[in-house]
Amino acid sequence: MKKNFIILLIAIPSLVFAKTWQVKNGIQLQNAVKIAQKGDIIEVFAGKYLLKNLKIEKSLIIIGKDFPVFDAQFKGEILTVSANDVSISGIQFQNVGETSMIDWAAVKVLEAERVRVFNNKFYHCYFGVYLSSSNHCLVEKNRVIGIPKEEQTTGNGIHAWKCDSITIQNNYVEGHRDGIYFEFVTNSIIEHNYSTKNIRYGLHFMFSHKNTYQYNIFAKNGAGVAVMYTKGVKMKHNTFENNWGGSAFGILLKDISDSEIEHNVFNSNTVGVYMEGCSRLNFKENIFNQNGIGLRIQANCDENIIENNNFLANTFDVATNGNVVFNYLKENYWDKYEGYDLNHDGKGDVPYRPVSLFSTLIERMPQAMILLRSFTATLLDKIEKIIPSLTPENLKDENPRMKPNLIQPIKA
Template sequence: MRLLIGILIFIGHSVNAKTWQVNTVNALYQSIKKASAGDTILISKGMYKIHTIIINKPLVIIGRDFPVLDGQFKGEILTIQASGTQVRGIEFQNVGETSSIDWAGVKVLEAENVVVENNRFRNCYFGVYLSACTKSRVSDNRIVGQPKEEQTTGNGIHAWKCDSILIENNSVEGHRDGIYFEFVTNSLIRNNFSTLNIRYGLHFMFSHNNTYEFNQFVKNGAGVAVMYTRHVTMKNNIFRDNWGGAAYGILLKDISDSHIEHNQFLSNTVGIYMEGCSRTTFLQNEFSKNGIAMRIQANCDDNRIKTNNFMANTFDIATNGNSVYNEVAHNYWDKYEGYDLNRDGTGDIAYRPVSLFSTLIERVPQAMMLLRSFTATLLDKIEKIIPSLTPENLKDEKPAMKPIKMASFKTSVHSITA
């Protein structure tokens, strides 16, 4: 009986819903003012110079051939305050900048079941801004900014105090942070491409029980940062070409009870930087051509680093402590020079991934000028024969003799300017 009543109500709304055809700025304002909940606003192709349109009832707003809503740098463009609103097929441009208000192309405030899909954002202070939202989706958008200083550039997709949201198939570039989460829970970031952002391709803090998968974070100022978070899962992501004095594939700070699996860390200054991390598993990741594959600070403990591939990195692991209490096992190290007499695929002697030269650099950074010199090679050879300065308990007792086969994966979203 309840199901029948629900169907009848839905049919009633569908029958009564009206479509408003819009081709001028005045018609756009008037149709939004006069429309009833559930109506559709269909915007024709063209240029609409406007700012601060407030949606306070659930509407479906659709653009035909990507009409341009131009904020003229005067403020925000679209502010959504109604649950169930949908926005599709529109190009938003020229959002104003201010240090006191986070103006955005589309801002959603305290609403649920909102969809922002297949839109374009150009030169917006913030692209899409979600505040206190639940069960909403931001997907298939192309967001391109014109970065200036970090303090005067907003984020591409920004979420604050949200729950159960989906960020999917977006391309973001040219912002402060490509995707930013703070106090966001039970959400999914999937198949996004984030590149050429001033600071981080992805930045989230105090955001628990979230999953990040099949994303690409490429050539961002400082890579990706994950801070003050527990129960995070990051799988099948690519972290590539994040170079700089303070750049990482991913920075993990005060992370616990999390899972980092089957990611690729390619050509970063540091693949993974860990500080204050506990009870986190690193499984079947590929570290290739990084300056340092993993930098594990001494305040990290009870982490598991297993069945990963370390290939062509300048240093495999670096640390600033003499005692490191983490499990390192069954990884492949291309620098391993041990043997396998019983041919079981596992090295017969342990591998110590922390070289004496990397330990020296931690204490005297200027020693980097000796990299690849005879002196550096001699130091590491001596340390292998008589270990003394590298951490005694940071070693792989059973290193793999051959690279571990990883299941292939692809991401399908690419940069809009690529």
């Protein structure tokens, strides 16, 4: 036991010889940051600290006691981290300045690695946590709440640009332009977050490959979630709900390829999933429930597989804007299916075409929506099922399920 302890001391000398600085006002804090050595601990006691652009340029551990308040008084940003192995926890950040020229943030990390920002509170910050050209960082258990104004004058809650191998988990984000934003980010994880009431997107991906986001809830955002110009993404066990509006979606997928969308719930959205320019996506065991349109597939999508999903109480299960669609429906459950199962194998004997004639008419003439749920609309759909003419002939489920697929419950 003694030998192992000696080995531990040799392996992590910075922990053995680290000094702890205790500060109770802004001047003490700035002095401690200036004279502290690499690996030192700075304990910040409760109180209000008026700070602007405090630079962290060495490896430090900053710990707040009873959530001291770092207030920028709307004059700039608060902490700028440019060193590796920095840890920031237990702080309440507030009142970051707003500007269209500079992305001011409560905590901005620049070209650093292994920075940890956890268990903090962010109130009325232009950007909450901003990671730029930084790798192997962790943003965890933070509460990030903004006061939404206009899209142009509101920043993102958690923002990452040109990063690799970062983890964003167990955060609550509300009232920003985008709750969580990724651009040129790779090999990273977003999980167990709750992103709600943001002006634009609860989550926004762009040019960010080989990432995973799972067990998140995205609710009541202005336009839902957007994943764009990306490949190799895994989207699993998420909930997209109550994203309503003329341009709102549970999730918008644009120019996405070779990705997995599995075990998600799309509940009460204008459009559950909107797909444009997507190829080789695998939709499996998702639940589409009470959406205006469950799944909207534009004609420029191809080789996507939609299998073992449940479509329940959607106004329209599937919609498209073309007559030729090269995508595949396999063994989904459709609550509007009226077929039969004579051999009792659990699969319908008659193929199901989920694109209704009325949804096709609305695509061409939006004014026809006034006839929704009318006898005329019902009659047109019945005729189309007997003699298909306008709906895509090849977009059909050959073996629709007679009972809902067994899909494991979501635990976000």
